[in-house]
Amino acid sequence: MDTALGKKDHKSLLIVDDEPIIRELCASALYTYHILLAENGLEALKILENSEVDVVLSDVIMPGLGGLELLQRIKQQRPDLAVILMTGYSDKELILDALKAGADDFINKPINILQLSTTVSNVLEKQEIREELAALKRTDKLKSDFLGLISHKLKTPATAISLFIQNIADGIESPNDADFQQMVSMVQVETVHLEQLIQDLLYFSEATLTDEDLPLEKLDLRKIADQVALALEPAAAGRHIAFHISLERLPDKPVLLNPQRINFAIRALLDNAIKFTPDGGSVSLTGEVAGDRIILRIKDTGIGIPKQELAKIFNKFYQVDPEHTGQVRGFGLGLYYARDFIRSMNGQLYIDSQAQQGTTATIAFPLPA
Numbered sequence: 001m002d003t004a005l006g007k008k009d010h011k012s013l014l015i016v017d018d019e020p021i022i023r024e025l026c027a028s029a030l031y032t033y034h035i036l037l038a039e040n041g042l043e044a045l046k047i048l049e050n051s052e053v054d055v056v057l058s059d060v061i062m063p064g065l066g067g068l069e070l071l072q073r074i075k076q077q078r079p080d081l082a083v084i085l086m087t088g089y090s091d092k093e094l095i096l097d098a099l100k101a102g103a104d105d106f107i108n109k110p111i112n113i114l115q116l117s118t119t120v121s122n123v124l125e126k127q128e129i130r131e132e133l134a135a136l137k138r139t140d141k142l143k144s145d146f147l148g149l150i151s152h153k154l155k156t157p158a159t160a161i162s163l164f165i166q167n168i169a170d171g172i173e174s175p176n177d178a179d180f181q182q183m184v185s186m187v188q189v190e191t192v193h194l195e196q197l198i199q200d201l202l203y204f205s206e207a208t209l210t211d212e213d214l215p216l217e218k219l220d221l222r223k224i225a226d227q228v229a230l231a232l233e234p235a236a237a238g239r240h241i242a243f244h245i246s247l248e249r250l251p252d253k254p255v256l257l258n259p260q261r262i263n264f265a266i267r268a269l270l271d272n273a274i275k276f277t278p279d280g281g282s283v284s285l286t287g288e289v290a291g292d293r294i295i296l297r298i299k300d301t302g303i304g305i306p307k308q309e310l311a312k313i314f315n316k317f318y319q320v321d322p323e324h325t326g327q328v329r330g331f332g333l334g335l336y337y338a339r340d341f342i343r344s345m346n347g348q349l350y351i352d353s354q355a356q357q358g359t360t361a362t363i364a365f366p367l368p369a
Contacts, residue, residue, distance in 0.1 A: 010034050011124055012051070016044040016058035016070065017086070022111070026057060029113045030120060041065025045073060053081065055123060057107075060087040060094065068098055075102040082127045084119060086111065154197060157190035214261065216345060218254035221262070221365070222247045222287065225296060228266045229285050236274050242282040250287035253368045255294060261341035265349070268334035269298045269361045276359070277302035289367060296363040305353035313351060314339050 013033040015026045018040055027035045036051060038044040042065045044056065056074060060067035071083050085098055088109035095106065104123050107116055164187045229245045236243040273283045281301040288295050305313060316336050339349045342363055353359035 011054040012036060013120065014038060014044060014047060014051075014053045014056045014058075016041065016056065016062070016067070018059065018062045022059070022086075025111065026116065029111075029116050030057075033120075041067065041070035041073075044070055048074070048078070048081075054127070055082045055084065055120060057084045057086065057120065060085050060098075068094070068101065071098060071103055072101045080127075080130070082123045084123055154194065157194040157197070160190040161187055161194070214258045214344070216256040216258055219257045219259060219262070221255045221257065221294065221296070222250040222252075224257075224259070224262055225250075225266055225285060225287065228263055229270060232267065232270050232274060235271075236283055239274070239277075239279045241274060241277055241279065244282065244284040244286075247285070247287040249289065250296075251289055251294065251367070255365055255368055257345050257365075258341075261345060265338040265341050265363065266296070266298075268338045269363075272334055273298050273300035273302065273359065273361070276300065292367045294365045294367055298361040298363075299358065300360075301358045304355045304357050304359055305351070306355045310351065310353065 011033050012035075013030055014036040015023050015030075016038045017023045017026070023037050023039075027037065036047055036053065038047055040062050041058070044058065045065070047053070048056075056070075058067040058070055065073075067085050067087075071085065074081055074083055079102065082104045083102070084105045084107060085103050086107045086109055087094070098106070104126070105119050107119055164183060225247055226245065229243070233243050270283070270285065277283055277300045283298070283300045286297045286299070288297075314335050316333060335351070342349045345365070347363060347365040350362040350364070351359065352362070
């Protein structure tokens with residue numbers, strides 16, 4: 001049973017009791033919430049499989065699956081879901097078992113309406129505080145992980161450059177040595193690597209330190225994609241990668257997009273394609289209309305992504321590192337933010353790849369009316 005007694009944006013409450021009068025009494029008292037009703041524990045579990053619920057209010061003694069068993073099943077599957085038990089018994093052992101199983105609070109029968117409303121409100125407040133604390137911990141961990149990643153990424157090129165300069169200062173390296181020019185070339189490579197890491201870091205900072213709800217504007221997707229591609233063409237040319245751009249089939253109609261986010265997404269995907277394509281390979285950027293969608297497709301002949309890695313590629317800081325060197329350029333944030341930004345503009349991002357056979361990234365937006 002599903003009785004919507006509150007607005008959709010209100011918290012959802014699942015009331016579980018085998019007595020219809022108790023269910024209706026609780027639903028009436030808690031009318032400001034979105035109410036779901038179940039006659040027993042098994043029906044409650046079915047509802048939880050298909051509905052978003054913030055609090056479960058359950059009787060303890062019910063035929064079939066009782067409240068204590070329901071509590072245990074819920075906490076096994078969704079440990080953060082708040083559960084309040086209603087009981088007419090003051091059995092200390094039962095209450096102790098319920099607390100061990102993770103019950104968030106108790107209500108005694110016969111039910112006091114004021115106590116019922118206050119208890120649900122208090123449990124929801126505690127739940128919100130727990131969620132805020134968990135979010136803060138996740139944020140702190142992400143910051144810590146990111147700082148550690150930056151330190152690791154910058155250490156290798158900085159150390160190589162520093163050692164070379166120190167050797168020159170100490171007279172160990174001399175322009176007259178046979179290996180000097182080779183060392184200079186290696187330092188130049190590390191210097192470029194360091195510059196690219198700093199550019200990536202600044203680019204990510206600029207792209208991500210913006211408001212979540214950035215306005216969408218009517219923009220020419222073909223023009224934006226072409227500009228991003230032209231900016232990255234020298235990087236491909238420097239490694240003798242054939243770079244094909246074919247956007248003529250994109251529609252002339254403007255698309256609702258955010259300029260910073262669409263630039264970031266296309267750049268991140270093209271940058272990945274170039275980075276993971278061996279010298280002499282190819283990268284293409286094409287556009288077309290397919291049914292009711294606009295499609296941008298970035299295809300490369302690179303190293304590809306193993307099947308077991310595909311599920312992880314949108315995780316923050318995750319990088320495909322086929323040679324296990326730990327020195328893949330970048331910070332593992334491009335795909336995460338590209339997908340997030342594309343979704344914020346009502347689009348979708350799909351990645352299709354096979355190891356040693358290249359990767360295809362597909363961006364899809366609704367076709368303007």
